[in-house]
Structures are given as C-alpha cells and as structure tokens.
Amino acid sequence: MSTPLAIEGPAAPPRSNxxxxxxxxxxxxxxxxxxxxxxxxxxxxxxxxxxxxxxxTAWTASREHGEPCHYYRLWLGALEDVLAGLSAVSTDEVITRAQALAQRSPGHDHRDHAR
Structure with a gap:
C-alpha cells in the first residue's frame, strides 16, 4: 500500500523544495x-x-489574528481523532500518555519502558 503523500490543498504537509x-x-x-x-x-x-x-478548519475558524499554524500539532490531533473514532485508543489514554510525555525532561528522546 503506498501512501498518497503527493496531496495538495489544506491537508498538504509543509515542504521546502x-x-x-x-x-x-x-x-x-x-x-x-x-x-x-x-x-x-x-x-x-x-x-x-x-x-x-x-x-x-477548526483552527482557522478559532485562531486569533496572526497566530501561526502548528501543522504537526493538528496532524497529531487528527491521528488521535481517527484512532479514538476507531476505538483503537481512548481519549483518556491519549491524554494520560501525553501528560506523561510532557513531564519528561528536555532532550529525553527515547522510549520509557516503565509503564
């Protein structure tokens, strides 16, 4: 299965050259x-x-004038939405894991094996 990454329009990922x-x-x-x-x-x-x-679309409608778009935050939110919609992961599980990851010290970039 090949990924259709040649997408255009509002969902297209940021590119340079x-x-x-x-x-x-x-x-x-x-x-x-x-x-x-x-x-x-x-x-x-x-x-x-x-x-x-x-x-x-929701970000565009609610953003304050001049606020930059954080594309990959929206990307990650969309992934969470899809997985929660499929019941592959609950919203509470996403929140709990995100909070745990946010508490890591800066530069801590490897998987935490103690769950």
Missing amino acids: GELVFAEPWESRAFGMAVTLYEAGVFSWTEFQTALIARI
Missing part, C-alpha cells in the same frame, strides 16, 4: 506514526485526511 519539512523530531515521528498505521491498514488515508482537514 519538494521535501517534507519537520521543525522538531516529534513532528517526523508523528508523521511516521500516521503513515505506518495507514500502511498497516488501521485506517484509510481518506479517513485521516478528513480528520486533518477538520482540525485545520
């Missing part, structure tokens, strides 16, 4: 998680793209 652009390591990991789960058949790319467009 045709190459994907990631400002932080977590952004590339979030991107990779979505692509890997799609390629594993967990969800269709249309499902993910629809969730991403919904996140972007």
